[in-house]
Amino acid sequence: MAATATTYGARAHARAQEGARAEAMPVVPARDWPDPPCEAGHLVWAETVAGGNYTHRVLARGTELRLTDPHGDACAHLLLYADGRPWERLNVADTVKVQWNAYLGEGVLLLSDQGRVLASVVADTSGRHDALCGTSTLVRNTERYGDGSPQSPSPAGRELFKLAAAKNGLEPRDLPPSLSFFQGVRVREDGTLDFTGSAGPGGSVTLRAEQDVTVLIANVPHPADDRPHYVSSPLEVLAWRAAPTGPDDPLWDATPEGRRAFLNTAEFLAARGLA
Amino acid sequence: MSTRSVVAARAAWSAVVREGETLTITDLHGNQAVDFLVYDAHDTSVRYSAPDTVQARGGIFLTTGSVLMSSEHTPLMTVVRDDVGRHDTVGGACSKESNTLRYGHHTFAQHACVDNFLAEGARYGLGKRDLVSNINWYMNVPVEKDGTLGIVDGLSAPGLSLTLRARRDVLVLVSNCPQINNPCNGFEPTAVEMTITGPDRDAEHDTDGTHDSGSGSGSGSGSGSARDGDAG
Numbered sequence: 001m002a003a004t005a006t007t008y009g010a011r012a013h014a015r016a017q018e019g020a021r022a023e024a025m026p027v028v029p030a031r032d033w034p035d036p037p038c039e040a041g042h043l044v045w046a047e048t049v050a051g052g053n054y055t056h057r058v059l060a061r062g063t064e065l066r067l068t069d070p071h072g073d074a075c076a077h078l079l080l081y082a083d084g085r086p087w088e089r090l091n092v093a094d095t096v097k098v099q100w101n102a103y104l105g106e107g108v109l110l111l112s113d114q115g116r117v118l119a120s121v122v123a124d125t126s127g128r129h130d131a132l133c134g135t136s137t138l139v140r141n142t143e144r145y146g147d148g149s150p151q152s153p154s155p156a157g158r159e160l161f162k163l164a165a166a167k168n169g170l171e172p173r174d175l176p177p178s179l180s181f182f183q184g185v186r187v188r189e190d191g192t193l194d195f196t197g198s199a200g201p202g203g204s205v206t207l208r209a210e211q212d213v214t215v216l217i218a219n220v221p222h223p224a225d226d227r228p229h230y231v232s233s234p235l236e237v238l239a240w241r242a243a244p245t246g247p248d249d250p251l252w253d254a255t256p257e258g259r260r261a262f263l264n265t266a267e268f269l270a271a272r273g274l275a
Numbered sequence: 276m277s278t279r280s281v282v283a284a285r286a287a288w289s290a291v292v293r294e295g296e297t298l299t300i301t302d303l304h305g306n307q308a309v310d311f312l313v314y315d316a317h318d319t320s321v322r323y324s325a326p327d328t329v330q331a332r333g334g335i336f337l338t339t340g341s342v343l344m345s346s347e348h349t350p351l352m353t354v355v356r357d358d359v360g361r362h363d364t365v366g367g368a369c370s371k372e373s374n375t376l377r378y379g380h381h382t383f384a385q386h387a388c389v390d391n392f393l394a395e396g397a398r399y400g401l402g403k404r405d406l407v408s409n410i411n412w413y414m415n416v417p418v419e420k421d422g423t424l425g426i427v428d429g430l431s432a433p434g435l436s437l438t439l440r441a442r443r444d445v446l447v448l449v450s451n452c453p454q455i456n457n458p459c460n461g462f463e464p465t466a467v468e469m470t471i472t473g474p475d476r477d478a479e480h481d482t483d484g485t486h487d488s489g490s491g492s493g494s495g496s497g498s499g500s501a502r503d504g505d506a507g
Contacts, residue, residue: 093367
């Protein structure tokens with residue numbers, strides 16, 4: 001009789017797994033992450049997200065979130081919601097229109113539809129990002145790779161977002177267009193797109209939460225990635241306690257549009273008794 | 276047979292356009308931006324997706340041949356004729372809130388497209404979560420090499436039009452843009468005309484097998500005919 005044929009044996013077998021390590025996993029507690037980019041005790045989230053997988057977390061205002069592409073084939077598709085008030089959410093159109101730029105990079109504010117800042121991009125060593133193409137879908141991945149369902153070898157970003165959203169009480173209707181980091185797109189004069197791909201291994205981007213935010217992340221190939229096979233390498237996610245952008249930060253006054261977005265956010269938080 | 280409506284400056288408009296029918300949008304006075312959202316009439320959770328449309332086209336400008344894709348990467352409508360040659364997928368709708376960032380807090384009392392979308396969408400049970408990045412017909416939003424992007428003078432002229440063919444039964448929401456602070460409508464909103472025309476029996480049928488009508492819960496409740504927009 002196998003050891004796991006009894007409840008006691010099965011329990012012992014399951015419990016013996018504690019401490020096992022995988023390439024892609026959350027490290028809990030986060031302070032156990034080796035080589036933290038901050039004081040070890042300040043880490044609140046440390047995870048390696050497998051290619052073709054997703055994660056989600058609620059981050060307090062002032063938390064910094066660093067996404068890193070260690071192997072060069074990650075693509076972090078991202079959505080943000082005001083935590084507890086998901087009707088205020090990332091608005092990609094306002095983000096590019098208000099800031100007069102289609103490209104993401106250091107100093108860009110990720111704006112909600114309410115004229116406020118959800119997060120700001122405070123560091124970027126990749127420069128290969130995209131605010132135009134969104135993520136992949138079941139139909140599209142099935143056409144391209146044969147399947148796009150979450151349990152398949154080629155999960156679609158939207159399918160993973162639906163799951164991450166559901167775990168936060170949200171439905172597909174709550175999924176607006178998303179941003180993606182580490183796989184770039186550039187617009188030609190005639191409006192057509194060039195896919196620039198990755199900057200290579202090691203690129204990172206750091207976001208600073210300017211409100212309490214729900215973060216959804218899907219790590220799947222960029223929809224404009226023209227490689228015939230589904231290529232998606234792990235994504236590193238680290239977050240730590242820090243401070244939100246204040247009036248003494250150069251980013252606060254970097255543009256008149258951004259200053260008004262920070263002011264709107266500060267007024268909103270003050271009225272709620274949160275700042 | 277066709278149904279014609281004039282949508283006043285700043286007004287909202289909506290209609291269900293049945294599979295095979297066409298919707299013609301005419302810029303009566305020129306340089307007017309027409310903010311446009313489209314949903315599967317039988318399952319409004321399947322809705323226009325700017326990113327999927329951009330992916331499918333390989334570019335950010337819409338013109339003849341462009342397919343308006345849904346969030347599930349299925350076709351909703353196709354641009355079958357276009358007098359202008361370039362329409363916007365990137366800029367989204369103006370709102371009272373974004374206007375405070377773009378121009379200043381003095382603009383908060385002005386009309387804005389999001390309010391039109393919310394009011395018109397509510398007639399079909401749609402709410403704020405159903406509003407996503409929309410198309411701006413006739414709006415010109417170029418992108419420079421360094422990524423600089425902006426709404427500039429339009430390319431349209433009085434009487435120019437475009438025609439869309441419905442690939443399934445769709446609900447169309449329109450805000451005839453009231454923005455008065457940028458060149459999207461020459462700083463002066465004007466009326467546009469909407470014409471829905473019955474299926475053209477001679478039209479080439481879709482053959483890609485992806486145009487079947489949805490069979491969802493049917494939250495759309497449009498009458499199937501256009502209605503005149505309220506004066507703004």
